[in-house]
Amino acid sequence: MKLYVVTKMLEQDFGCEGIPEGKEVEIDVFLRDEEGNTLEVTIPDAELIRKDINEGDWVGFTAKGEIVKE
Secondary structure (H helix, E strand, O other), X not given: OOOEEEEEEEEOOOHHHOOOOOOOOEEEEEEEXXXXXXXXXXXXXXXXXXXXXXXXXXXXXXXXXXXXXX
16 A cells, blocks of 8 residues: 655635535645655545544555545
């Protein structure tokens, strides 16, 4: 499994309207692999909290595309 370090996490900004009804809070997660390549993914905040993923953590992705903490 390819590993990435979480370099930054930013909550998506919906401006003064706030989060649309029925939409989950999502986080833009910025990643860097061991070769220095970068990747940006959007992941529900609840999933990141449940998996205790934070800036500085090393993560990978399952065959189904789910993020996992190493």
